[in-house]
Amino acid sequence: MFAGSANRSARVTIREVAHHAGVSVSTASKALNGNGRMTEDTRERILKAASELQFRPNAMARGLLKQRSFTVGLLTNDTYGRFTLPVASGISEALVDEGVSVFLCPVLDNDPRRAQVNVEAMQDKCVDALIVSGRRADARLPIDLASLTMPIIHVYSECGPNEIGFFVDEVQGARLAVEHLYASGRTRVAHVTGPDSFDVVAKRIAGWREASRAHDRDPFLQPLTGAWTEAWGFAAAERLFANGVPSAGRPDAVFCGNDQIARGLADALALRGIKVPEDVAIVGFDNWEIFADAVRPPLTTIDMNLVELGRQAGQTLLELIEGRPVAPGHRYLPCRLIQRRSCGAGRDMS
Amino acid sequence: MFAGSANRSARVTIREVAHHAGVSVSTASKALNGNGRMTEDTRERILKAASELQFRPNAMARGLLKQRSFTVGLLTNDTYGRFTLPVASGISEALVDEGVSVFLCPVLDNDPRRAQVNVEAMQDKCVDALIVSGRRADARLPIDLASLTMPIIHVYSECGPNEIGFFVDEVQGARLAVEHLYASGRTRVAHVTGPDSFDVVAKRIAGWREASRAHDRDPFLQPLTGAWTEAWGFAAAERLFANGVPSAGRPDAVFCGNDQIARGLADALALRGIKVPEDVAIVGFDNWEIFADAVRPPLTTIDMNLVELGRQAGQTLLELIEGRPVAPGHRYLPCRLIQRRSCGAGRDMS
DNA sequence: ATGGTTTGGGAAATCGTTTTCTCACCTGTG
DNA sequence: CACAGGTGAGAAAACGATTTCCCAAACCAT
Numbered sequence: 200m201f202a203g204s205a206n207r208s209a210r211v212t213i214r215e216v217a218h219h220a221g222v223s224v225s226t227a228s229k230a231l232n233g234n235g236r237m238t239e240d241t242r243e244r245i246l247k248a249a250s251e252l253q254f255r256p257n258a259m260a261r262g263l264l265k266q267r268s269f270t271v272g273l274l275t276n277d278t279y280g281r282f283t284l285p286v287a288s289g290i291s292e293a294l295v296d297e298g299v300s301v302f303l304c305p306v307l308d309n310d311p312r313r314a315q316v317n318v319e320a321m322q323d324k325c326v327d328a329l330i331v332s333g334r335r336a337d338a339r340l341p342i343d344l345a346s347l348t349m350p351i352i353h354v355y356s357e358c359g360p361n362e363i364g365f366f367v368d369e370v371q372g373a374r375l376a377v378e379h380l381y382a383s384g385r386t387r388v389a390h391v392t393g394p395d396s397f398d399v400v401a402k403r404i405a406g407w408r409e410a411s412r413a414h415d416r417d418p419f420l421q422p423l424t425g426a427w428t429e430a431w432g433f434a435a436a437e438r439l440f441a442n443g444v445p446s447a448g449r450p451d452a453v454f455c456g457n458d459q460i461a462r463g464l465a466d467a468l469a470l471r472g473i474k475v476p477e478d479v480a481i482v483g484f485d486n487w488e489i490f491a492d493a494v495r496p497p498l499t500t501i502d503m504n505l506v507e508l509g510r511q512a513g514q515t516l517l518e519l520i521e522g523r524p525v526a527p528g529h530r531y532l533p534c535r536l537i538q539r540r541s542c543g544a545g546r547d548m549s
Numbered sequence: 550m551f552a553g554s555a556n557r558s559a560r561v562t563i564r565e566v567a568h569h570a571g572v573s574v575s576t577a578s579k580a581l582n583g584n585g586r587m588t589e590d591t592r593e594r595i596l597k598a599a600s601e602l603q604f605r606p607n608a609m610a611r612g613l614l615k616q617r618s619f620t621v622g623l624l625t626n627d628t629y630g631r632f633t634l635p636v637a638s639g640i641s642e643a644l645v646d647e648g649v650s651v652f653l654c655p656v657l658d659n660d661p662r663r664a665q666v667n668v669e670a671m672q673d674k675c676v677d678a679l680i681v682s683g684r685r686a687d688a689r690l691p692i693d694l695a696s697l698t699m700p701i702i703h704v705y706s707e708c709g710p711n712e713i714g715f716f717v718d719e720v721q722g723a724r725l726a727v728e729h730l731y732a733s734g735r736t737r738v739a740h741v742t743g744p745d746s747f748d749v750v751a752k753r754i755a756g757w758r759e760a761s762r763a764h765d766r767d768p769f770l771q772p773l774t775g776a777w778t779e780a781w782g783f784a785a786a787e788r789l790f791a792n793g794v795p796s797a798g799r800p801d802a803v804f805c806g807n808d809q810i811a812r813g814l815a816d817a818l819a820l821r822g823i824k825v826p827e828d829v830a831i832v833g834f835d836n837w838e839i840f841a842d843a844v845r846p847p848l849t850t851i852d853m854n855l856v857e858l859g860r861q862a863g864q865t866l867l868e869l870i871e872g873r874p875v876a877p878g879h880r881y882l883p884c885r886l887i888q889r890r891s892c893g894a895g896r897d898m899s
Numbered sequence: 900a901t902g903g904t905t906t907g908g909g910a911a912a913t914c915g916t917t918t919t920c921t922c923a924c925c926t927g928t929g
Numbered sequence: 930c931a932c933a934g935g936t937g938a939g940a941a942a943a944c945g946a947t948t949t950c951c952c953a954a955a956c957c958a959t
Binding site for chain 4: 223225
């Protein structure tokens with residue numbers, strides 16, 4: 200044993216591997232990367248030494264040379280984690296096997312200074328790329344991204360047509376929901392949704408209209424816009440099912456802009472003695488399971504496939520990092536329908 | 550033109566700053582770090598050059614030399630983000646001004662291989678420390694941490710007495726809730742909570758008992774353990790307020806193990822025509838606002854101060870990284886009461 | 900003037916890898 | 930035997946910063 204070899208706190212370097220295998224550092228490096236020319240015997244000896252010593256290359260040293268850090272930054276202002284965490288999970292899934300890690304940078308809307316500090320830290324650390332994500336798809340973060348040179352991808356966050364953005368296909372999701380209601384035999388499908396200042400509200404309304412027209416029907420009533428809350432769903436039920444409204448003028452199904460609205464609406468119906476799904480079917484949006492499962496009966500809803508969204512964003516990020524050309528523009532990923540019981544269990548399942 | 554292929558302009562290095570200021574690299578470095586000796590004039594010239602060129606030191610180069618990466622890893626299996634996101638936010642707050650960034654490593658319980666890959670990536674990247682966080686405070690992540698040499702802090706995740714862990718003071722939180730109920734004039738405080746396989750359930754029960762005894766009362770009934778769901782809260786109401794139970798045998802207040810249970814219970818009471826807070830007061834636990842605000846009436850509940858928990862963990866992490874001695878052991882941070890209306894608004898506010 | 904001390908600033912080593920040269924040696928061919 | 934071409938492996942130069950020397954010049958006191 201050599202002096203100093205007992206120092207277990209220090210990391211094992213390639214130098215020690217080389218010495219252990221009786222070769223030079225350069226040869227060791229080539230063997231470990233499968234690069235240079237050498238006898239099979241030498242290569243095996245080096246590999247064996249490396250695994251015996253549990254050698255792991257220092258990412259900083261490698262990064263310094265390759266001008267790559269094998270890290271990406273994820274900026275988000277979504278403190279609830281409703282959107283960000285599934286997305287981050289998908290991103291991480293796509294990247295971790297390539298040895299790329301994700302920096303989480305929580306950005307508070309009211310603290311642009313800290314946000315800027317975060318961005319600068321990302322620059323200093325030479326992140327290979329940046330992901331910008333948000334709580335709502337039609338707003339930007341309080342950050343100046345124009346001066347950055349690294350590739351940037353937006354996920355559920357506003358971006359221009361020459362940038363790269365991944366979004367949920369809100370229109371298709373809404374169509375899916377409404378088509379499911381028609382397919383279940385409903386004929387009067389109302390729509391209760393969030394504030395009309397949100398782009399997604401307009402898109403979901405559009406999807407609802409398209410699907411209604413596809414069934415040769417005018418959309419039932421006007422869409423009711425309000426807030427993303429249970430309270431609004433509850434209040435909307437009052438409007439749709441007030442005592443004065445004749446039963447033929449009432450919807451027999453409601454497509455809700457999110458699961459919270461659906462929940463509030465379902466509660467109000469229960470209080471009125473209107474049965475779900477017998478009298479009225481409900482479809483929500485989000486598949487936020489903690490809500491969808493708590494509705495009585497459990498809520499059929501639209502899942503936005505956020506994990507998949509993150510995964511695809513991660514894959515595109517890899518291509519960008521490796522310098523392969525990626526066409527700019529927006530990508531819209533399809534939603535899927537999650538059937539529970541608020542539309543009648545199995546009613547339309549062959 | 551493809552997105553991302555933008556001018557990957559080379560970074561400004563200290564060499565260019567030095568050249569610009571007409572000094573050597575070493576002098577430039579010293580000026581920028583306030584270290585060496587030189588005329589005030591020289592120092593200012595260098596600083597001016599640096600800011601003109603917008604020089605930012607390369608964190609990888611610095612890290613390589615200092616054997617520090619100015620990053621920490623955050624491992625978590627909390628896919629909902631209920632706990633992790635506030636904690637991460639607090640950690641980031643404490644660290645960002647020190648130039649330390651946070652790697653987010655989502656760990657799926659059913660995918661220990663990916664978890665291990667994540668940990669190895671943290672090692673390769675020489676993170677200065679690791680934070681291990683979880684969905685529940687009495688379980689470990691499917692990761693082998695024993696072989697790691699960097700400092701580790703646990704936040705809301707099981708750890709031994711010789712490790713460093715930050716936890717919520719569940720007992721104090723429960724006491725706070727129950728004391729508030731007594732202070733509001735209630736006398737029969739029941740407790741409905743989650744599965745008794747959770748340590749926090751036992752702790753919250755203990756707090757409930759302590760506070761009851763402090764008011765010279767035996768705890769009212771046995772604690773009802775079940776699930777962390779609204780459905781269980783709903784069902785528990787049936788048990789506590791069944792038709793056969795004489796009104797003197799019914800609780801006039803319920804302390805619930807979390808906000809979801811509280812919500813289910815409140816719903817069930819509403820259906821039975823029992824008024825909150827007039828007939829029965831309710832206190833929840835978690836202050837998960839999306840639930841607490843949706844309860845009718847809005848829920849008085851216990852906030853676990855998770856952001857603060859993260860911030861303190863972050864500060865301790867810094868001390869650990871800088872080599873200052875930190876006593877091992879568990880820290881328990883106090884909860885605070887958030888008053889809404891489910892105990893009677895302002896009833897006990899001076 | 901001389902010797903010692905401070906002062907300003909630069910040269911060079913270092914961190915751990917990768918990569919490009921370079922070079923000695925071997926093999927086969929004329 | 931000479932020479933081209935291939936083969937295996939090492940030396941050294943990067944990458945960008947920090948830090949430890951080290952050395953002139955300037956300054957001071959005798």
